[in-house]
Every structure is written in structure tokens, then in C-alpha cells.
Amino acid sequence: MDCKAMLFVRVPPIPAAIERTWNAWYDSEHIAYRMSLPGFCGARRYRVDEGAFRYLALYEIESVAVLSSPAYLAHRQWEAARPPESFEAIAPRLPGFARGVYEHRIPIAGGWGALDATAALFGDIENTMVRPDALQHWFETLHLPAVLHNHNVVAARLLTLSNTVLDGRSGHRTAKPSTIIQYDLRGVEGGDVKALRSALAATCQSVGILPARDEHWIFATQVYRVLALGH
Numbered sequence: 001m002d003c004k005a006m007l008f009v010r011v012p013p014i015p016a017a018i019e020r021t022w023n024a025w026y027d028s029e030h031i032a033y034r035m036s037l038p039g040f041c042g043a044r045r046y047r048v049d050e051g052a053f054r055y056l057a058l059y060e061i062e063s064v065a066v067l068s069s070p071a072y073l074a075h076r077q078w079e080a081a082r083p084p085e086s087f088e089a090i091a092p093r094l095p096g097f098a099r100g101v102y103e104h105r106i107p108i109a110g111g112w113g114a115l116d117a118t119a120a121l122f123g124d125i126e127n128t129m130v131r132p133d134a135l136q137h138w139f140e141t142l143h144l145p146a147v148l149h150n151h152n153v154v155a156a157r158l159l160t161l162s163n164t165v166l167d168g169r170s171g172h173r174t175a176k177p178s179t180i181i182q183y184d185l186r187g188v189e190g191g192d193v194k195a196l197r198s199a200l201a202a203t204c205q206s207v208g209i210l211p212a213r214d215e216h217w218i219f220a221t222q223v224y225r226v227l228a229l230g231h
Contacts, residue, residue: 003041006159007059007067008180010098011091014054018090025087026057027224034059035226037075039066042227046120050193051218053096056122064101064164073169080169098174101166102159105136117154117184117222121197124177124216132160135179146203147183152196155184193219 014022031043041060048054066072082088091097130138139158147153159180166173188196197217 003060003062004104005061005064005066005162006102006104007061008098008100008102008159009057009059009091010053010100010174011055011057012053012094012096014091014094022087022090023223026055030087031057031224031226033075037066037071038069039063039072043225044120044222045224046220047223048218048220049119051122051220053098053218056120056218056220064103064162064166067101067170068167073167076169076171092172097172099172100174100177101162101164102180103162105132105139105158105160116186119185119188119219119221121183121185121188121193121200122218122220123181123183123200124218125179125181139181143181143203147200150196150199152185152188152192153183154186157182188219 027045031045034040035043039062041062043060044058046056046058048056061067079088084093092099125135136158144156147156159182161175161178183200185196197219
């Protein structure tokens, strides 16, 4: 499968009394069911160490149209009918829950979900004034070659919010951020993140790409990963 889009789920803190069992359910049941649906290529889940939210889930999909497939809509309908106390209903009702649909601006550099990646850094470039074509050119020709020379960065990609109209039953969609850079990392501890983030931002700020403020970055440790057969 050639996966060209991503469903990016950002989850605020889960109530402490159920967090452990919610995590077990998410990895063993929720992700597993998603991966059984047509068009889902893989999934990764992260625990946020620095930045907003508590957990992140990334679902790689063949295209945005996967989220309007009969199989996906049927499952979403079943989830929507679940009682408020069910695990399916808890996270989407939390204040700040976010769920965006993104498309790859260019193929993933370094390989999807590099096997030796243990963490990820996400940069929100919502406030860029650069045109989309100029942004893509900068990423491919200037930024990417520079960051892949860093031994901690094993892959990177540029993602833009999809403007594809989906069936309303496909679920909540968050309108921001409009553009994200994702870096897959290895051998990075929490204390190393500030220096790495500064090094990455240094290649960007001269052309007005990445904001420097801390709230525009999320550093997260990978806690679960699964690929569809053939990946």
C-alpha cells in the first residue's frame, strides 16, 4: 500500500483512575480494530514528554478517502453509539481533544516509521507566511538535507491539513495546525530535546518558517507501533 495521508489524534490527560486500563485497551483493541479496516497502513502511539496533550496517535492511511469508506463509517457509527463511560467515548469528550487529517506534501524521507526510531518531535508551523510551493521547495532542498545529517534524526516529513470534504459521520476534525513537520528520532532523551529543537529551528528561522515559542513543539516517546502486512 502507498500511504499518502495521516489521521493525527492528540489526546489530553486521561483521568488517572482509568489511565492504565485505557492505555491497554487503546493498544490491544482500539488500534487493532483500526488496522483491520481497509486502507489503514500502520499506526504509532506516543506518550508526550514535552508539550501540550498527553498522548498522540498517528494512523497512516492510503488516502483521505479511506475515512469515508463504508467499513470505516460503520465502525464510527458504532463508536458514536457507545455509552459515555465507555473507553471509545472518553477521549473525544475531553476538553482540548484534537483530531486532524493530513496529507504528505512529499514522500517520507528516511522511511515510514523507521524501525530504530524511539521518539518523535513535531513542529507546528501554523503561522508561516510562506507560500505552499515555496515551503515545499525549502523543505526538500534546504531543510531536509540539513536535518538528516543530525545523527538523532532518522526520518522527517512535511504534512499539510487536508481540505478534502469528508462524510460528516467520519468524525470530528480539528482545523489547526495547518502544517506540521514531524521528525522521527533515536537516542534522544528529554534533556537533549531543547538543543535539538534549537538546531532544527536554526535552519528555518532565516526564512520565517518555524516559530521559536515552546508551545509550538511536541516531543513524545513512542510506546506502540504496528504495520499492516507488506510494510
